[in-house]
Amino acid sequence: MHSLSRILLHRSNSVLNSPTFLVAVRQTSAGPPPATPAKEGSLTYKYEQFIGKWPKVLALHRTVLEGSRWCFADVKMYFKTKRAVATGQKKLTDLSVEELETLVQSGSELIKMLTLIVILQIPGPGDILILMLIFFPRLVLTRHFWSDQQRREYFQLEVTKALISGEQLLKTYGNPSSTDENKMKPLDKLDSSEMLLVHNMQSMYPIPGSSKRIMNRMKALRALDNLLPTTIDGFNERQLIFNCYIRKIDIGKKNDSEMRDSLRQYVKFTSRMPNNVYLYASPLFKQK
Template structure:
């Protein structure tokens, strides 16, 4: 009977776990490329995905700016701060920042803007050391359209973006990506 104790403990511990957990664990171990797809993407696939996401975000941003009458960055009074946006405008802001409209998303967008500001302050000295993958990622998080740009063109776009956003107040920085594209 003492030999049965450990077996019973294992069975009672694993029995309540749903079958889907076992299937997923089996798939991760034996078929990782099917389950963990992004970990195995080539650089071209990653670039294509990032470009698609940036395009979607910029479409939302352009729609949002058109609701304000297509203002320029100097028209600060036309660009509403986040707490003054109505529901439809807030949905477009979520789309522009590639976030789901979940509770607490407004705070996440504010934190994202703070983090991007901090990165923008460090960026000028670091741009020249970036490889292509890092340039693509930095353009992606700032929602800069890269299309078929080369490394040097992406560096120039990042430099221009940092210069463009360096003196923007927070209510304008919220709309930085579509404003940069309009420029």
């Protein structure tokens, strides 16, 4: 098999640097940017013609190509948006839904994305992505490489674990309701065991600087909540699943209508919460 990583880099860079990428990158949670068809006679074209003899191999190859383009697009938008906010070029209230979605990705997912981008720069190891796709999709890869069914299944697993941690944390406060503001500790007042539960609730690793990232993620998520009522009707299933996941709302077997309803209820439920209460929004929403 030819080096898949070289093909990935060539295809990804050609898409990312094309004029259409300015529009295509705005897909984000909806899916990857549209692909530029391989030119007849090119290395990519010949390679796909060759592996086309084995349909399953071709399908895996295209899944990796699509996932790589999507991952590149998200990483590029993440750093571009983060820089714009940090330098004061934009405020959170100026950002689009797609830009905010990249900012609220969990720390664990972002670390995986950055690791995959590094791997794809090295000729050869990119071929290993196909093996990862077959044997370790949830442990090693990100949502960009999963099927729609896997995305729903894996996100629900993360939501379930997050809610369990959230419920354990609320128990330490005597299971207060969302109106018991004084019983909710702000992030800087939590002890080490409570902080660990908060990290689990946010699907984030407890590494240096993570507390600041949790605060920034919470601010970005609240800005995204403000945009949701006017944009949610245009969301497809992928977007609805992703938006439930980042808020740690149960996905289960809900259809599109049920997920929209859950998201609308969540935004309404949390709209008047101060930040120290919003930190616990997901388990509070589940128990309401």
